[in-house]
Amino acid sequence: MIIKKFNGLILPAMAIVMLVPSCKGNQDQQQQQQAPELAVLTVSEENTTLESGMPTTLEGENDVEIRPQIQGFLTKVCVEEGQKVSKGQTLFVIDQVSLQAAVDAAQAAVAVAQANVNTATTNMNNNKMLFEKNIISQPAYQTSVDSYNAAKAQLNQAMANLTSARKNLSYSVVTAPASGVVGKIDFREGSLVSPQSLLTILSNNSDMRATFSLNEKDLLALTDNGKRSLQEAIKQMPSVTLILANGEKYQYPGKIISISGVIDPSTGSATAKAVFPNPEGMLHSGNTGQVMIPHTRLNTMLIPQVATYEMQDMKFVYVVNDSNKVHSRAIQIADENDGQNYIVIGGLKPGERIVTEGVGISVKDDMTIKPKK
DSSP: OOEEEETTEEEEHHHHHHHHHHHHHHHHHHHHHHSOEEOEEEOOEEEEEEEEEEEEEEEEEEEEEEOOSSOEEEEEEOOOTTOEEOTTOEEEEEOOHHHHHHHHHHHHHHHHHHHHHHHHHHHHHHHHHHHHTTSSOHHHHHHHHHHHHHHHHHHHHHHHHHHHHHHHHHHTEEEOSSSEEEOOOOOOTTOEEOTTOOOEEEEEEEEEEEEEEEEHHHHHHHTTTTTSOHHHHHHHOOOBEEEETTSOBOSSOBEEEEEOSSOBTTTTEEEEEEEEEOTTOOOOTTOEEEEEEEEEEEEEEEEEGGGOEEETTEEEEEEEOTTSBEEEEEEEEOSOOOSSEEEEEESOOTTOEEEOSSTTTTOOTTOBOEEOO
């Protein structure tokens, strides 16, 4: 037997050999016990539907600018901002005193002109009989005819003036051309208004239109790289959703109704419109938000964004091997995402496991973990 001296003790060599593996086994057991328990995802391929958000501004289905047709001072504002009104309802009243006076004067002018026509008619008829009896000459008779024609023309002019005065008087009452909701009102009683004055905007908001932009890549995706027309794509598109300015999802889904086939060279995008029902009147013209458009991709690998970290403009994940050790690996992702998940187009294979918890915080390369069950 070989005897060795160890820290002042004399031990058999076999005892030292037995002592070393015993210490190593304890260390492995301690590492396994200290391994953090983290969530792990097994990557798989599946058909995936993601939503991409497009900024939008809402407007009523039919927004009508309300402008007066005459100039004058407002004497009455009959509605309030945000009030629902019906077609034909009075919105504003413009000073009618001068307009009513114009109507009265026009009526008086018509009466005078009518009297002149009556007189001219009598003279013309009398002169006709005298001319037929050769009592007066042809020129004398023609003079009475000309006087009648002149009086008749003056009557027609007076009647036209009366019609115009009455129309101007009717214009003093500004009514709603359609049912809708009253917008902002910048004028109050006593304000001088004219046909150039925008009194308010009347919005028919039973349905709301959301206008947004689609870039060339979006258009190609919708038309399956030009294999179908925009009209066919619109018919086959699923419903879209609206995310309000406060981040909440609007309860009623919408439908894309039109996409411009022309790309604006200055913006590189085409204009699209979607319509959303608005039965409770919750939406208003001028509201902003995001139209969420669904996209379905076949046989894709989808991973949560929290399972990635970024370094030098590259995305990385921690891949878990059979021994539960993690190794950092760069991946490639698609441009589109829903804000919560990424579509992996390179760097991972179906069946591989990745860490989905503590990435970028506590997970380190080559560390051992304990996958959560």
